[in-house]
Every structure is written in structure tokens, then in C-alpha cells.
Amino acid sequence: MKRILVGIVVAMSNVALGQTTEDPAATLRLNNLNTPASGPLIFRVDSRYEGQQGTPYLLTSWSNGQVSLRDGRQYKEVPLKFDAYRQELIMLRPKSGNDSIIIARPTVARFLLTSPDGQSYLFSRYPMIKTTDDQLKEGYFLVLYEGKTALLKRVVKTLKKADYKGGYSADVRYDAYADANSYYVLKPDQTLSKVKLSEKSLLDALSDRQEPLKSFIKQEKLSLKTENDAITLVKQYDSL
Structure with missing residues (x-):
């Protein structure tokens, strides 16, 4: 009789060991149950976040455009987006679905976007302007007027992150993009004045x-x- 009981206990132990080897999740559950100090594993999801408002782009959809590079090459009738937050020009590769590339800023001379309603946006770079601000020297300007003198606009977006955690939060539950544009007058001698x-x-x-x-x-x-x-x-x- 003792031999039969020992055999049953050994068999039950083997079954338990087999379950431990085949089901790691079962082991984790058993460990949690057998360790009162650790408690159960609970993953909490903070549902207060409300997502993102606004867009980093000048125009939300792809726009028909043209790009002139500093080496003389030109691309016409290409889909473009201008990321005003990162200050990057993005081009959709022809016949490639959703594959896009960022065109290196130093290679760009000008680009033109045309919105679906027909409004045109001409952007230019002025690397020869007299300024110590590299962001201006290497950046893009929207050309409002260009003759001997130019009236330019820096189209910039900022991002304010959600702030709803902690006792002193502003209870803002979304990330928000906002305009932070500025204007400049460019003289023929390449003097740039913020206005x-x-x-x-x-x-x-x-x-x-x-x-x-x-x-x-x-x-x-x-x-x-x-x-x-x-x-x-x-x-x-x-x-x-």
C-alpha cells in the first residue's frame, strides 16, 4: 500500500514539473500566489491622454510641387510636404506607394508647394545672409515678396507636450502643435532684419x-x- 501511495505522489510531482516546463506563464502565476510580498502583476493604462491636436506640416496632405537643388537639378510635379516643426522637406518617391525621403536641407535652393485649392507657397534658402544665427542661414523662408528687397516669413511650428500628471500639472491631456511664425526684411546687401x-x-x-x-x-x-x-x-x- 505504501508503495502505491509513493507512486501516486511521484506521478503528481512529475505532472506539476511538466506543467512548469511547458507553461512559463503558469510558473509566474504560481510564484505570485506563493509570494505574498510581491502581489499580483497589474498593468494600469492611463486613459486620460487625449492624443494630438494640430499638425507639424504646413499642409496636411501631399501637395504637388517643384524642387530646385543648388547643383542645378530640378524635380517637377512631385508630391511634397513641408514639416514646419522639424524644418524638413519631404518628397514622396514616384511609383513607390508610401515610401518618402527627406531631402537634405543644404542641397535645396528653393521649393514650391501648390495646395489643392491652387494657392502657391514658394520657399527659399538664403545661405549668404549676414547673420550669426545658423538656423536662419541654413533654414527655409516663405517668400511673401521678392524684388530688390524681400519680405520673408519663417514658417515654424512648436510642440507643447501634454501636462496632466502630478499635483501641479496644467491638466492639459493632449500634445499640441502651434504656429510660431516670424517675419524678416532682406535687403540687397544681404542684411536681414526681423520685423x-x-x-x-x-x-x-x-x-x-x-x-x-x-x-x-x-x-x-x-x-x-x-x-x-x-x-x-x-x-x-x-x-x-
Whole structure:
């Protein structure tokens, strides 16, 4: 009788060992149950995060465009996106589905995007401008007007991360992209001046023709709070 009981115990032990070898998850569960200090494994998901608002791109969809490289090569009728957050020009490879490439910034001279509604956006680089700011010297500018003098716009996006954890959080549950654009006047001598859309700021940048420009502003009733008014003023400056 004792031999039979020993055989049953050995058989049960072998079954348990077999389960341990074949099912590691069972071992983990048994360990948790047999170790009161460790407690069960619980994975908590913080459901308060609400995702992302806005977009890093100037235009959310692929746009028909053109790219002119500094070595003279040109690409026409190609799908493009401008990532204003990372300041990168992205091109969709022809006949490749969703395969895209980032065009190295130093190789680009200009590129043109055309939105589905027909609006055009011409971006240019000005590596010869007189500035110690490498981001400006190597970066992209949206050309609002270009004659002897240019009115340029830096199209930039910033990203504010969600802030909802901790006792002193702002309870903002989403990441958000926002515009952080700025304006510049580029003179023929490659002097670059940062300006605001205001009469004082623009006249300071165009100070060598300030008096006739003041008369022009009054005559044309320009508010200079819009891009169109600023373009009109810089065009007038070039005509003097």
C-alpha cells in the first residue's frame, strides 16, 4: 500500500514539473500566489491622454510641387510636404506607394508647394545672409515678396507636450502643435532684419526711405497689420 501511495505522489510531482516546463506563464502565476510580498502583476493604462491636436506640416496632405537643388537639378510635379516643426522637406518617391525621403536641407535652393485649392507657397534658402544665427542661414523662408528687397516669413511650428500628471500639472491631456511664425526684411546687401507686422517695426527696417514711406502709408491708409499691407509697403520701398 505504501508503495502505491509513493507512486501516486511521484506521478503528481512529475505532472506539476511538466506543467512548469511547458507553461512559463503558469510558473509566474504560481510564484505570485506563493509570494505574498510581491502581489499580483497589474498593468494600469492611463486613459486620460487625449492624443494630438494640430499638425507639424504646413499642409496636411501631399501637395504637388517643384524642387530646385543648388547643383542645378530640378524635380517637377512631385508630391511634397513641408514639416514646419522639424524644418524638413519631404518628397514622396514616384511609383513607390508610401515610401518618402527627406531631402537634405543644404542641397535645396528653393521649393514650391501648390495646395489643392491652387494657392502657391514658394520657399527659399538664403545661405549668404549676414547673420550669426545658423538656423536662419541654413533654414527655409516663405517668400511673401521678392524684388530688390524681400519680405520673408519663417514658417515654424512648436510642440507643447501634454501636462496632466502630478499635483501641479496644467491638466492639459493632449500634445499640441502651434504656429510660431516670424517675419524678416532682406535687403540687397544681404542684411536681414526681423520685423513685426506694425508700422513702427517695418519703417525701422526701411529707415533709409522712412519719410516718403510715411506719406505713402497715410495716402494708402495702410494699417500694416496684415501681410498684404506689408507687401505693399516693401514694393513701394523698392520703387523709390
